[in-house]
Amino acid sequence: MKKFRWNDECLEHTLQQMPMIKDHRSKEEIYQQLIKARKTARWKAWFLPSLISVVAAVSVVAIYAPSLPFTQRPEKSSEKLDRHMITLQAEQPAKESQTLLSAREHDSFLSRIVTKDALNDQDIVVVGIPDQQSQIIIPISVPVKKYEQAAEQLKMAKSQIDEQKWGLSKRLLNGVTIVPSRESNRVWLVRVSKQHPVFSEGSMGESLFLASVEETIRWMGGKKVRFFTEKKEGMAFHHKGYIKEVEIPNKKRAYYLYWSGSTHSVFLVPSPQHVSTFLEALKQMKKDGGGPLRSTVPKGVRIKKVSVQNDHVVIQFTEDSKLNGLPSIQWMMEAILLTAKEFGFRTVTFKGGGVKQIGPYMFGKKIAVPVGPNPITVYASAQ
Amino acid sequence: MDSVFEELYEKYHDDIFNFLFYMVRNREQTEDLVQEVYIKVLRSYKRFKGESSEKTWLLSIARHVAIDFFRKQKSRQQKLGKLDWSEEQLGDGQPLPEEIAIQKEEIQLMYRCLERCTIDQQLVIVLRFIQSLSITETAEALGWTESKVKTTQHRALKVLKKYMEEEMEKGRGQREKVSVE
Numbered sequence: 001m002k003k004f005r006w007n008d009e010c011l012e013h014t015l016q017q018m019p020m021i022k023d024h025r026s027k028e029e030i031y032q033q034l035i036k037a038r039k040t041a042r043w044k045a046w047f048l049p050s051l052i053s054v055v056a057a058v059s060v061v062a063i064y065a066p067s068l069p070f071t072q073r074p075e076k077s078s079e080k081l082d083r084h085m086i087t088l089q090a091e092q093p094a095k096e097s098q099t100l101l102s103a104r105e106h107d108s109f110l111s112r113i114v115t116k117d118a119l120n121d122q123d124i125v126v127v128g129i130p131d132q133q134s135q136i137i138i139p140i141s142v143p144v145k146k147y148e149q150a151a152e153q154l155k156m157a158k159s160q161i162d163e164q165k166w167g168l169s170k171r172l173l174n175g176v177t178i179v180p181s182r183e184s185n186r187v188w189l190v191r192v193s194k195q196h197p198v199f200s201e202g203s204m205g206e207s208l209f210l211a212s213v214e215e216t217i218r219w220m221g222g223k224k225v226r227f228f229t230e231k232k233e234g235m236a237f238h239h240k241g242y243i244k245e246v247e248i249p250n251k252k253r254a255y256y257l258y259w260s261g262s263t264h265s266v267f268l269v270p271s272p273q274h275v276s277t278f279l280e281a282l283k284q285m286k287k288d289g290g291g292p293l294r295s296t297v298p299k300g301v302r303i304k305k306v307s308v309q310n311d312h313v314v315i316q317f318t319e320d321s322k323l324n325g326l327p328s329i330q331w332m333m334e335a336i337l338l339t340a341k342e343f344g345f346r347t348v349t350f351k352g353g354g355v356k357q358i359g360p361y362m363f364g365k366k367i368a369v370p371v372g373p374n375p376i377t378v379y380a381s382a383q
Numbered sequence: 384m385d386s387v388f389e390e391l392y393e394k395y396h397d398d399i400f401n402f403l404f405y406m407v408r409n410r411e412q413t414e415d416l417v418q419e420v421y422i423k424v425l426r427s428y429k430r431f432k433g434e435s436s437e438k439t440w441l442l443s444i445a446r447h448v449a450i451d452f453f454r455k456q457k458s459r460q461q462k463l464g465k466l467d468w469s470e471e472q473l474g475d476g477q478p479l480p481e482e483i484a485i486q487k488e489e490i491q492l493m494y495r496c497l498e499r500c501t502i503d504q505q506l507v508i509v510l511r512f513i514q515s516l517s518i519t520e521t522a523e524a525l526g527w528t529e530s531k532v533k534t535t536q537h538r539a540l541k542v543l544k545k546y547m548e549e550e551m552e553k554g555r556g557q558r559e560k561v562s563v564e
Contacts, residue, residue: 006544014493015512019482020397021404025414027392034388034421123411147412147456185478 036117110327112268113334113370114141122146125157126372128215129168130208135291137211138267141372151179166265172198172209186223194229203239218248252342254281255335256293267374268335269293278343279306296335298328311346317353330359341369387428395438398514399445405509406449416452420445435523442524453502496546504539511536
């Protein structure tokens with residue numbers, strides 16, 4: 001067969017046919033992000049140094065507290081938490097912290113979501129990790145360096161999660177390589193060694209392994225997973241049999257509160273089951289989910305109306321809804337934001353309830369859906 | 384909304400986004416860099432003297448932002464030192480963006496070949512043929528002489544020709560292998 005020869009004309013013609021790549025964001029969205037980026041740059045300049053001082057002050061109080069006269073009380077075991085951590089932490093910040101931290105810092109203590117603004121110059125990777133009781137997969141957002149290869153970011157993220165601190169178990173994800181395939185970022189390759197612990201697990205362990213992989217790859221935008229055992233295609237599970245590849249189901253989920261006990265943090269966790277509509281998801285969030293999943297919409301809060309405008313949704317609470325400043329109300333709003341993201345909404349406006357603001361969220365204003373749930377050490381790494 | 388932003392957005396947003404995307408080949412990075420361009424532009428808009436066209440001035444800022452990005456990326460790689468590349472990492476480059484993946488084979492190959500060109504060659508090719516700028520406009524946007532643009536363009540087309548022929552040959556080889564099997 002004759003070899004095809006390219007000349008300048010052919011090349012130029014092909015180059016001229018290259019498609020125009022367009023921005024998917026709206027003008028308003030870009031402008032809002034721009035305003036926030038400018039504010040963040042200014043805020044970063046003064047806030048981070050002062051935050052370091054605050055953390056240092058809190059640390060000094062924590063270290064010397066036993067010898068200070070005003071803190072002579074026995075410390076309960078549940079209070080022995082690492083007060084140096086700035087983000088995802090105990091349910092309430094310590095009392096010393098409350099007096100020292102500004103409202104904004106207090107909000108970030110409570111927050112169980114990552115917003116695009118909070119990222120500063122970082123990316124996040126969401127890793128689905130089983131809890132220590134092996135009941136449920138918890139998606140955890142870990143800040144990672146921007147512009148790294150996705151596989152490298154995932155590796156870093158996994159290594160940064162302190163399983164003891166957060167009540168998680170990384171055992172099944174250790175030694176697992178997760179990389180995008182060459183042909184498409186929709187297809188991901190998962191590789192394990194022959195000695196991987198999942199091969200000696202019961203059926204529950206196998207399910208948790210698959211669910212961890214599914215959750216992690218879902219957040220990376222993957223649609224399909226191909227398994228490999230070292231160089232060989234597929235994984236031979238004892239109970240589930242031989243699995244070569246799985247599709248990531250296109251399910252939409254409702255978010256619940258996960259709380260395994262007083263020593264560990266509260267997380268926002270998606271329902272394992274698919275929910276057909278956003279309205280149905282909001283209804284389900286009023287009731288407890290299965291196992292350790294608690295309702296996110298507390299009693300006393302009633303949603304009067306939900307209106308959808310393209311990728312924007314307005315949630316109107318009744319005027320008599322009890323929207324107080326308790327953490328559970330902020331977590332409810334964050335659970336609604338995460339659920340809205342599941343259903344493809346990009347912004348949410350909260351209205352009614354007789355309030356103007358809950359935590360960092362203004363009522364009556366568009367709020368962008370989060371980039372991920374359950375952040376750890378975002379600010380600490382940003383320093 | 385800032386009227387300067389609004390005007391610049393309406394007139395040039397698509398061009399800036401497209402240019403940066405072809406340079407960095409990642410949507411999220413492009414979004415971040417476009418934001419950086421706007422921050423720089425809004426900061427210095429009052430100092431714009433109108434010596435070049437608004438479009439080439441904006442593209443020259445976008446070019447600086449892109450070069451700066453590559454520089455940071457390079458220094459990060461140097462800091463990390465020699466990486467122990469696994470088999471998967473070597474084999475798995477960036478997947479094709481959707482807009483390219485749906486195009487015919489030549490376009491996909493061209494997209495891959497363009498990546499193998501030097502940064503300067505990519506700048507010229509993108510501005511000249513994908514953004515349809517004239518030699519003079521390209522020289523203005525890059526801050527080069529027209530003759531440097533012409534020389535770089537000539538060399539870029541020469542290497543692209545070589546890469547395209549190599550890729551077509553590879554593809555033909557694979558197709559023949561499949562049909563024999």
